[in-house]
Amino acid sequence: MRLNRPLVCTDKVSSALSPAAGRKRRLRQTILICAAVAAGSAIAGFGAQSAERGAWITTWAATPAPRWSDDLPAPFGVPEVLENQTVRQVARISVGGNSVRVVLSNAFGAKPLTIGAGSVAIAGKDGEIDQATLKPLTWGGKSSVVVPPGAPILSDPVALPAEALSELSVSVFLPKKTALSSVHWDGVQTAYISGPGNFTNDAAFKADSTLNSRLFLSDVWVDAAPESQAVVFFGDSITDGNCSTPDANNRWPDHIARRLQEANRKVAVINEAFSGNRVLTDGMGVNALARFDSDILSHPKVSTVVVMMGINDIGWPGENAITPDDKEPTAEEIITGYKQLIDRAHAHGVRIVGATLTPFADTFKGLPTEGYYTPEKEKIRVAVNEWIRTGGGFDGVIDFDKVMEDAAKPGYLRDDYDCGDNLHPNDAGYKAMADAVDLHVLLGPAK
Numbered sequence: 001m002r003l004n005r006p007l008v009c010t011d012k013v014s015s016a017l018s019p020a021a022g023r024k025r026r027l028r029q030t031i032l033i034c035a036a037v038a039a040g041s042a043i044a045g046f047g048a049q050s051a052e053r054g055a056w057i058t059t060w061a062a063t064p065a066p067r068w069s070d071d072l073p074a075p076f077g078v079p080e081v082l083e084n085q086t087v088r089q090v091a092r093i094s095v096g097g098n099s100v101r102v103v104l105s106n107a108f109g110a111k112p113l114t115i116g117a118g119s120v121a122i123a124g125k126d127g128e129i130d131q132a133t134l135k136p137l138t139w140g141g142k143s144s145v146v147v148p149p150g151a152p153i154l155s156d157p158v159a160l161p162a163e164a165l166s167e168l169s170v171s172v173f174l175p176k177k178t179a180l181s182s183v184h185w186d187g188v189q190t191a192y193i194s195g196p197g198n199f200t201n202d203a204a205f206k207a208d209s210t211l212n213s214r215l216f217l218s219d220v221w222v223d224a225a226p227e228s229q230a231v232v233f234f235g236d237s238i239t240d241g242n243c244s245t246p247d248a249n250n251r252w253p254d255h256i257a258r259r260l261q262e263a264n265r266k267v268a269v270i271n272e273a274f275s276g277n278r279v280l281t282d283g284m285g286v287n288a289l290a291r292f293d294s295d296i297l298s299h300p301k302v303s304t305v306v307v308m309m310g311i312n313d314i315g316w317p318g319e320n321a322i323t324p325d326d327k328e329p330t331a332e333e334i335i336t337g338y339k340q341l342i343d344r345a346h347a348h349g350v351r352i353v354g355a356t357l358t359p360f361a362d363t364f365k366g367l368p369t370e371g372y373y374t375p376e377k378e379k380i381r382v383a384v385n386e387w388i389r390t391g392g393g394f395d396g397v398i399d400f401d402k403v404m405e406d407a408a409k410p411g412y413l414r415d416d417y418d419c420g421d422n423l424h425p426n427d428a429g430y431k432a433m434a435d436a437v438d439l440h441v442l443l444g445p446a447k
Contacts, residue, residue, distance in 0.1 A: 056101065057224035058299045059093040060168075062214040063274045064182040065285030066108035072276075072284065073322060073369055076185065078213050083177040086194040088205050089170050089187075089217050090123045092249045094257040094269040096164040097222025102137055102155045104172065105218035106147040108182045113147040113216065115139075116175035119200040120158060123169035127192040127205035134201060135160050137170075152218060162222065164261050170217055171200040184214035185284065186275035188241045188251065191215060212246055228266040229303040231256075231442060232296050234288065234341075236309050238358065239273035243419035243426060250427040255434030256442070263439060270299055278312045279337040280329055283322075292341055297348050304443060305345055308355035308400065310334050311423075314380050315363065320371030331383035335391070342393050351444050354394035356385040356401035361411040363423040373422070378411055396441040403436045404429060 067076055100120055106113040118137030121129035135158040139145035147153045162168060175198075191214065192207040199205060233239050233253045241251030257269040272295045276284025285291075288309055296305050313334050317326035338354065345352040360381065363373040385401050388394065404425065406412040413422055417429030425433065 055223055056221045057228055057230055057268050057301050058219050058270050059095050059222045059268050060091045060220040061270045061272055062184040062218055063272050063295055064105045064107045064184055064218050065274055067181060068284050078180050078183055078211060081177055081179050082174050084175055084196045086171055086173045086199040087215050088127050088192040089214060090167050090189055091220055092165060092167045093162060093220055096162050098161050099157045099223045100160045100162060101157050101221040102170055103152050103219035104147060104216045105152045105182050106149060109149045111149060114176045115145050116173040117143055117198050117200045118172045120160060121169050123167035127207055129169045129203055131203040133160060168220060173198040173200050180215055182216055184274060186237060186240050186242050187212050187214040188244055188246050190247055224301060225266045228301060230268040230270055230299055230301045232270045232272050232299060232302055232305045234296055234305050234307050235273035236277040236312050237275035238424060239308050240275050242275050243424035244430055245427055250430050252430040252433040255431050256437060272296060276312060277309060279309050279334055280313055283316060289337060289340055292344055302350055304351040304353060306353045306355060307341060310384055311357045311360060314377050315372040318371050322369055331380045334384050335387050339393055351395040353396040353398060354388040355398040356388050357381050358400050358404040359411050359413045360423050364421060398437055400433055403433060
């Protein structure tokens with residue numbers, strides 16, 4: 001349920017408390033309005049807002065989610081708190097630009113998040129940066145900022161030429177005891193955590209520990225090229241790149257970004273997937289219906305959203321599965337969820353493409369959660385896929401089921417694409433998925 005909270009302005013930085021459940025992008029409009037109010041002209045502010053929204057595009061994203069309960073079988077594996085430490089994280093952007101802005105999220109924080117300092121630079125190896133490109137981050141001209149619970153914060157623009165498919169390094173210093181409450185768990189990218197001190201300006205980075213999760217970093221924006229557009233990928237662990245090689249950018253949307261650059265298309269790739277996501281039910285994060293507006297439709301210049309989600313709705317419930325007390329949905333209920341997403345996308349003039357659910361026979365076989373797959377659940381998957389292909393609701397269809405299925409064993413993932421759990425692709429499988437996508441289906445007719 002959404003709760004309306006007051007808007008608070010400090011200098012040229014604004015903070016709007018979004019729902020307690022946490023919606024990371026409630027500030028996309030209010031930041032710009034508030035900056036104009038601070039300058040003293042509300043009317044001029046709305047004009048500035050329009051111009052500013054046209055000037056920026058999201059080139060990278062990682063959806064934050066809350067820490068999950070101990071009831072789930074996968075350990076969270078992220079420290080509870082950090083204090084007087086610096087975190088350095090790397091993001092491979094999709095489209096390039098000459099200026100950069102960084103979004104940090106306190107979407108699921110119960111307390112204000114204090115950022116003591118921040119920086120952005122072109123990334124080097126093993127946590128190093130290109131010192132010549134280092135730029136300090138500021139918020140309303142100040143080098144530190146406090147982010148209210150439930151809110152994101154957008155940095156001031158910094159002049160930093162960054163080529164398409166290049167890697168940026170974002171460092172933040174956490175001076176106070178900070179609960180790690182807004183985390184993209186399955187980052188498939190090394191995050192470097194220092195010992196005591198502020199190391200945001202250091203070229204090399206001595207890490208006391210590392211993680212493969214994203215901490216607070218949720219978006220990177222660049223100044224948008226004329227006629228550019230964005231495609232958002234909305235999914236679960238398969239779109240999040242689970243089981244792919246860390247630090248190698250082998251998620252299937254990563255390969256799509258490469259293909260688009262090779263085709264000289266001005267299209268940003270925004271990955272708003274996270275492991276465990278479901279259409280209808282919360283679990284390892286907020287369900288798709290609840291987060292669609294804030295995580296998808298709020299991005300500037302979005303032309304298309306690609307939905308590949310539903311296998312966790314089918315697999316999680318049931319005996320010897322991940323959430324045995326959850327009610328197993330019918331195919332019709334999942335399809336109704338898709339129809340809601342379709343209607344909401346179309347209401348905002350956004351195309352929506354559906355991707356079929358990939359094979360999952362014998363998922364987690366031999367493990368305590370082997371009930372994720374049953375022959376009865378397979379019937380639900382088949383029915384859902386049939387509707388995606390023939391129901392006529394989506395503006396386009398990507399048939400990943402056919403790409404990934406073993407021709408000799410229907411319902412099974414191909415051995416050469418299987419990372420070992422009968423559910424998630426390996427690096428070769430993710431590349432095969434991306435290579436099978438028709439860019440005309442992805443982007444729609446030329447305008």
